[in-house]
Amino acid sequence: MGLTEERLIKNLQTMGKRVLENINQGENPELEILTRALNNVYYDNSTGLIKLGDKSQKRYYFNVNQAKKFMQTLLIADRIKWLMEQGKPALSIRQLFYTLKHNIPGSKENTFDNQDESDPIIEDIEVMIDALREQLKLIATPKGVLSGPIMVKDKTGDLLDYTKMGSAGGAVPPIVEDDFFHIKECSADFILVVEKFAVWNLLNQQKYWKDANCLLLTGKGQPARAERRLVNRLSTELKLPVYVFADMDPWGYYIYSVYKQGSINLAFFSEKSGAPQAKYIGFMTKDVKTFDIPKSSHIKLENVDLKRIEELKNYDWFKTKEWQDELKSLKDFGNKIEQDSLVAKSIEFTAKEYLPYKIENKEFLN
Amino acid sequence: MLKLMKSDFMTIAKELAKEHREISVAEFFERNKHLLGFENLQKSLLTCVREAVDNALDACEDARILPQIYVELKEIGENRFKIIVEDNGPGIVKKNIPKIFAKLLYGGKFNLCQSRGQQGIGISASVLYAQLTTGKPTKIYSRIGDGKSHVYVLHINISKNEPEIISEETLTGVNGHGTRVEMEIKGKYIKSRLSVNEYLQQTAIMNPFAQIIYIAPDGKETEFPRVVDKLPPKSKNIKPHPHGVELGILIRMLRATTARNIAGFLTSDFSSIGRTTAIKVCEKAEVDHKISPKSITRSEADKILDALQEERIQKPPTNCLSPIGxxxxxxxxxxxxxxxxxxxxxxxxxxxxxxxxxxxxxxxxxxxxxxxxxxxxxxxxxxxxxxxxxxxxxxxxxxxxxxxxxxxxxxxxxxxxxxxxxxxxxxxxxxxxxxxxxxxxxxxxxxxxxxxxxxxxxxxxxxxxxLSKKRRSKYQEERIAMFKRYASEIAVALSGLTGKEKEKIEENMMKLVEEKIKKLELETEENSELITEDVEETEEKTEDKFKENGDIE
Known part of the structure; x- marks a missing residue:
């Protein structure tokens, strides 16, 4: 990772040249692509990250089911190379889709019909040429919002002070690499990553970041690439502890794990986006008693929840004793607790009681 | 030529005649015309044409002549048509002409063979229909190859069921042989389904050894050409098989036979019965096998029939059939x-x-x-x-x-x-x-x-x-077109990636497609697939509930 733009262009060239060679030698043109699926993903204990294995599959031209995808792969590769060479502004992956979608002459067929076709191919190319989408001048839309004591110099030259972003907070830009998002100053003691915007919003209005001297970030549910990359930078470059505040249910747990160990689909991105030191600061089953959460705030676990709990149990990165115990105990408890529901205790409960108590007593799940 | 069907009508008619002498053949016809193909104007026209054409084809086939049939319809008034049907058959000897055309239910023997005539009551019914609807007689021309043409203008004497000859003449110095019928009837002409045209076309399909020329009322001529120069095998007459007769027929056969005793009648007038079987049948029916067939009573005939049905008898010969092949x-x-x-x-x-x-x-x-x-x-x-x-x-x-x-x-x-x-x-x-x-x-x-x-x-x-071969080859064509279509796009992309000339890449790409196609066609004939159909190892979607990365805007 971290290859130069010239190197990436060269990689794309090589990819094209190999296919040309196939053609000139009368062979079935092929592309080799690392498999991005659960069966080619493993949990690396030494780094604490989910990583991509080395299983690959070939995409052939003379295969009725693959021919179109083969063509689409080359079209996208060519377009990415052109974008980099021309020094054009970064495009969203939807915009890229539109630059490539066109009618194939002499037919009623389009090169691409919808974005579902182009998105996975972009990821294919990322792994093929060992690049990150951000380096390829392609952006996914970030959803993240940030506040707290950090000063950043934006690519535009503007200086951003995240203590002065008001009640809405500051947006996380699509690309948070150093040349786009240069961290000038940061006096925070830790980062609090909040699963839901509503909870983040309440904490921000109460200026929790000021009381706790922390950065307050939300990815609004499943985080996009930019939020994950930002957490990774703050955790590795500034050595800030990361606490993930999520729902007490398997979905919340999984969001925590995406920040911490990475995701299956983007396993190749884990090293750039993971934060192995991150800790779960959300509700634990024993907290229900500790904080005397009223029964009215309990939500019964549905079948999908129970099924998801079983899936989490089987992920290698959830195989620590404390997580296995917690998953079992959640199942036994039979209910989930949403982070929003803590306002039932009192509006200030989360900021004034819950979080300080957790941090002071180091009551985390790891 | 007698058909068994006709003899059925004969039975009905005779019995009717016995009981109600006052009922004429014409009345019988009037009452039963819906059974005979004359229930409406449209069908009546078709029936008259069909009777004439079926007769013509039968006559030609019998005489082993490749049929050449001429059919003409002329609209001579509202719902009034003149029908002309002419064939190149053997013609009809002079003395038989009036009875064949102007005596209902005319005929003789009980032998069976495969012929078209079963269809209706015969041409005489058409002659009667013409007479009843337009009052016009039917005109017959017959040439038997002796240089003469016998011309008859006929009516049917309705009360006697006998021909009434309006006029007759013999022309000389005429070549060839064949029969021509001209009649005037009330009818209705349609073009589409259930029409004369549909009947003639289907007849042409089933009789490809015949040439049929048809002049429609609008003057349009259609030729249904002859495409086979060989007639189907001639069907042989066979005697009735004992398992195929009913009581009425048996009684009539008993009356008509020339056999002296009942055992002789069974062996000579039926197919597939030997003397031993005949005697066994008589014993079973408790009838003396030596008595005359003429003396058999109705109840004895019934017993004989039962005995015949119970007896195991050889299958009938099949040379009476004339399949077209x-x-x-x-x-x-x-x-x-x-x-x-x-x-x-x-x-x-x-x-x-x-x-x-x-x-x-x-x-x-x-x-x-x-x-x-x-x-x-x-x-x-x-x-x-x-x-x-x-x-x-x-x-x-x-x-x-x-x-x-x-x-x-x-x-x-x-x-x-x-x-x-x-x-x-x-x-x-x-x-x-x-x-x-x-x-x-x-x-x-x-x-x-x-x-x-x-x-x-x-x-x-x-x-x-x-059909599956056709679908497959269509599918192959589609695949080939697909590979060529994508090849052009790929050439553009590869040119961009490598900096090589687009035209050259496209040329090589097309060459490659052609090569693969040749190989593909070769292997398809051997029923195998060159181009792999295996599905790309399915990319397992992550089990995440939410879509990661917020990629969709």
Missing amino acids: ADAIREGLTKEIHPEFVATLSRKPTVYSGHPFIVEVGIAYGGDLEKEGNISLLRFANKVPLLYRQSACALTKSVTQTSWRRYGLKQSSGALPQGPVAILIHFASVWIPYTSESKEAIAAYPVIMKEVRLALQEVSRKLALY
Whole structure:
């Protein structure tokens, strides 16, 4: 990772040249692509990250089911190379889709019909040429919002002070690499990553970041690439502890794990986006008693929840004793607790009681 | 030429005559004309043409002459037509002309053979119909090759059922042979379904050895050409098989026989009975085998009939049948429909109720056939098209009961299949088991249904094979077009990636596609696939509930 733009262009060239060679030698043109699926993903204990294995599959031209995808792969590769060479502004992956979608002459067929076709191919190319989408001048839309004591110099030259972003907070830009998002100053003691915007919003209005001297970030549910990359930078470059505040249910747990160990689909991105030191600061089953959460705030676990709990149990990165115990105990408890529901205790409960108590007593799940 | 059918009418007519002497043949006809094909103007026109054409074809075939038939319809007034039918048959000897055309139910023997004539009551009924509806006599020209032409103008004496000769003359210095009939009737002309044109076209399909020229009322001439130069085998007369007779027929045969005793009658007047069997039958029926057939009473005849049915008797000979054969059916379908695919089949003779029969089928695809809607079903009995009462017919049921989807055709359950297909079924027998007197639908004897079904299955399998081959080759073409289409796009992309000339890449790419196609076609013939169909190892979607990365804007 971290290859130069010239190197990436060269990689794309090589990819094209190999296919040309196939053609000139009368062979079935092929592309080799690392498999991005659960069966080619493993949990690396030494780094604490989910990583991509080395299983690959070939995409052939003379295969009725693959021919179109083969063509689409080359079209996208060519377009990415052109974008980099021309020094054009970064495009969203939807915009890229539109630059490539066109009618194939002499037919009623389009090169691409919808974005579902182009998105996975972009990821294919990322792994093929060992690049990150951000380096390829392609952006996914970030959803993240940030506040707290950090000063950043934006690519535009503007200086951003995240203590002065008001009640809405500051947006996380699509690309948070150093040349786009240069961290000038940061006096925070830790980062609090909040699963839901509503909870983040309440904490921000109460200026929790000021009381706790922390950065307050939300990815609004499943985080996009930019939020994950930002957490990774703050955790590795500034050595800030990361606490993930999520729902007490398997979905919340999984969001925590995406920040911490990475995701299956983007396993190749884990090293750039993971934060192995991150800790779960959300509700634990024993907290229900500790904080005397009223029964009215309990939500019964549905079948999908129970099924998801079983899936989490089987992920290698959830195989620590404390997580296995917690998953079992959640199942036994039979209910989930949403982070929003803590306002039932009192509006200030989360900021004034819950979080300080957790941090002071180091009551985390790891 | 007598058909058994006619003798049935003879029985009815005679019995009617006994009981009610005052009822004339004309009244009998008037009362029963719906049974004889004259229930409405449209059908009456068709029936008159059909009787004349069927007779002409039978006469030619009997005399081993390749038929050449001329049919002309002239509209001479509102719902009034002149019908002219002329053939190149052997002609009719002078003395027989009046009776054949102007005496209802004229005939003699009990022998059976496969002929068209079973269809109706015969040409004399048409002559009577003409007389009753327009009052005009029928004119006959007959040449038997002796240089003369006998011309008769005939009426039927209705009360006596005898010919009434209006005029007769003999022309000399005339060449060739053949018969020409001219009559004037009330009728209604239509062009589409159930029309004279449809009847003639189907006749042309089933009789490809005949040339038929048709002048429609609008003056338009249609030629149905001869495409086969060989007549079907001549059908031999056979005597009735004991398992195929009914009491009425048996009684009449007993009256008419020249045999001196009953055992002799059974061996000489029936097929497949030897003397030993004959005596055994008499014993079982408790009838002295030495007595004269003329002295047999009705109840004795009944017992003899029962004894005959119980006795195991050899199957009847099948040389009485005259199938047209798979090749001729193919020729017939091809010349009239111009299909892209035809399969035909002529089954071996089989027997139902003592009557030998043969089923012949053909299936045609494409060509002039309508792409949408039901298939065309062409039913024939002894080479004569059956146009009416399609849904009541066993031949139709055999088609609707077949599951056509497995043969690549659309079909709603219990209905005819759909698509550009013609299915031809020919039922040939010395005795056609019609469901009713109208003689348009064949009865559903299980053995007949089974024969038709087996025949259909065999030709349909061939059609299915053809259709799947056709679909496959269409699929191949689509694939080739796809590879070429994408190749142009790939050339652009590869040129961008490598900086090489786009035209050159495209050229090489096309060359590669051509090469792979050649190999592909070669291997397809061996029924294998070069181009792999294996599905790319399915990319397992992550089990995450939420879509990661927020990629979709």
